[in-house]
Structures are given as structure tokens and as C-alpha cells.
Amino acid sequence: AVAIALKLVPVFFPLVLLAERRGRDFIIVGCLSAVLVFVPFSWFVGMWAFGDFLECLHIRDGHYGIRDSWGFVGLDRCLRLGRGLPVESTRQTYWLSRSLNVVFALSCLVTCVVRCWRRRAVRRMDSSALLLLTVTMIVLPGGSVIYNSLFLVPVFLMRLTEEDGRGWKLMALEGVAWFMLFCPLQVPFSFSSVNIPLAAVAMLLLGAVGLAHHPAP
Numbered sequence: 001a002v003a004i005a006l007k008l009v010p011v012f013f014p015l016v017l018l019a020e021r022r023g024r025d026f027i028i029v030g031c032l033s034a035v036l037v038f039v040p041f042s043w044f045v046g047m048w049a050f051g052d053f054l055e056c057l058h059i060r061d062g063h064y065g066i067r068d069s070w071g072f073v074g075l076d077r078c079l080r081l082g083r084g085l086p087v088e089s090t091r092q093t094y095w096l097s098r099s100l101n102v103v104f105a106l107s108c109l110v111t112c113v114v115r116c117w118r119r120r121a122v123r124r125m126d127s128s129a130l131l132l133l134t135v136t137m138i139v140l141p142g143g144s145v146i147y148n149s150l151f152l153v154p155v156f157l158m159r160l161t162e163e164d165g166r167g168w169k170l171m172a173l174e175g176v177a178w179f180m181l182f183c184p185l186q187v188p189f190s191f192s193s194v195n196i197p198l199a200a201v202a203m204l205l206l207g208a209v210g211l212a213h214h215p216a217p
Contacts, residue, residue, distance in 0.1 A: 012137040019116040019125040064143035066090040071104060071139050072097040074200030082197075098142060105140035108132040108207050127158035132210040139203060146199055149181055152206070156182075170209050177205035 010033040017026040041050050066087060068074055076097040077090045090097075112132040116125060125133075134155050138148050156178060166174070180202035185195045 008137050008141060012133060015113070015116065015133060016125050016130070019119075019129070061143055064145075065098065066094050067145070068098075068101070068143055069146040069148075069196065070101070070144055070200055070203045072100040072200075072204075073142070074203075075197055078197035078200065101139055101142070104204065104207060105136045108210060109136040109140070111211055112136065127155060127162045128210055128213050130158065131155045131206060135203060135207045135210065139207075146196065149199065152181070166213055170213055173205060174209045177202045177209065180205070 010029055014026050014029050017023075017029065038047070038050070041047050041053070066073070066077060068077075073090075073094065076093055077087065080089050081087065109132070112129045115129045115132075119126070119129075131152075134151055138144050138151060159174070180195075180198040183195075185193065185198065
């Protein structure tokens with residue numbers, strides 16, 4: 001799970017370099033990422049195998065998409081399991097829950113970009129924008145499992161130390177979300193444990209906190 005998410009880091013997190021006006025590093029990351037993706041195909045079996053790689057991704061998405069841990073998909077699946085329905089029954093409403101996840105993640109991404117643009121005089125991405133970016137990276141691709149919450153640990157540490165004018169209501173809601181995400185509650189819940197649906201809801205709450213909070217420009 002971590003290996004899959006690591007492949008997505010160069011896709012989403014170069015935005016941090018742009019926000020910090022590190023254009024040269026942004027280009028270097030882009031070039032290195034392209035080399036790491038394409039050179040192995042050319043070196044070993046040829047670029048034609050890249051099509052097979054994309055086909056494997058499609059097959060993987062068909063299997064793991066309904067097993068996504070986060071947001072509306074994760075909540076949909078857990079509710080079905082709690083009712084005694086099989087995992088495959090999630091496909092019946094997958095189009096809806098997945099669409100809601102995409103809209104939610106894109107809202108987080110657009111809000112992050114807009115805030116970074118408005119704060120162009122500040123050469124550092126604030127924790128609120130980084131929270132939105134991390135939520136986007138975990139939720140948007142789909143098929144992301146619960147271990148990818150590890151990518152939220154740096155954001156969590158930043159939120160503990162950064163004074164950004166959050167009101168007590170947002171801080172309380174965010175505290176509940178972090179507790180739901182990182183405190184394992186191994187209560188039997190069908191084929192899993194209750195911390196799975198809690199984590200699915202926690203991701204939505206964290207994104208909502210990031211969307212609702214407006215740092216000073």
C-alpha cells in the first residue's frame with residue numbers, strides 16, 4: 001500500500017515546490033520521475049510493455065476499487081458488510097460513491113491551488129493547504145487502503161505546532177477526526193473492525209476542516 005502511494009507522491013507533491021517558488025527543483029523532480037517510470041520499460045522489455053502496465057492498473061482498479069478505504073466508497077462498503085452483504089455488492093452503487101469521492105478530492109485540490117496562489121508572497125505551504133493536498137493524494141486515485149493514512153502523519157505534526165487562526169469549533173472537529181483515524185478500535189464489524197468506517201469518515205472530516213478553514217493571506 002505504501003509502495004503504491006509512493007508512486008503518487010511525485011504526481012501531487014511537486015505542488016509544494018511550486019508554492020515555495022522552487023522551480024528548478026520542480027523540473028528536476030519531473031525529470032527524475034519520468035526517468036524512473038519509463039527507463040525500466042525501455043531497458044528490459046521495451047516501451048510496448050507500458051501498455052501492459054496500464055492494463056494491469058485497470059485490472060487492479062477493478063478489484064480494489066470497491067475495496068477503497070476512504071470517504072464515500074469505504075463507508076458504502078462498510079455499511080454493506082455490516083448488513084451481511086458481500087463485498088461485491090458494493091459495485092451496485094460504486095459509480096455514485098466513487099463519483100462523490102472524486103468531487104470531494106478535486107474540491108480539496110482546487111482549494112489548495114487557489115490558496116497557494118493567493119498566498120504567493122508566502123514562500124511556504126501552510127499546513128491547511130498541505131492537509132488538502134494529502135487528502136487529495138489519498139482519495140482521488142481510488143483503491144487506496146487504510147495504511148496510506150501514514151502520509152498524513154507529517155501534516156498531523158505540522159497542525160500540532162502551527163498557529164493559523166483556527167477557531168475552537170474547527171479544532172475540536174479536527175481533533176475528533178485525528179482520533180478516529182489514528183486510534184485503533186478493534187471492535188468486530190462484519191469482516192473487519194470498526195476503525196475502518198471511522199477512518200473513512202475521518203478522511204471526509206479532515207477534508208471538510210481544510211475546506212472550511214481560510215488562513216490569512
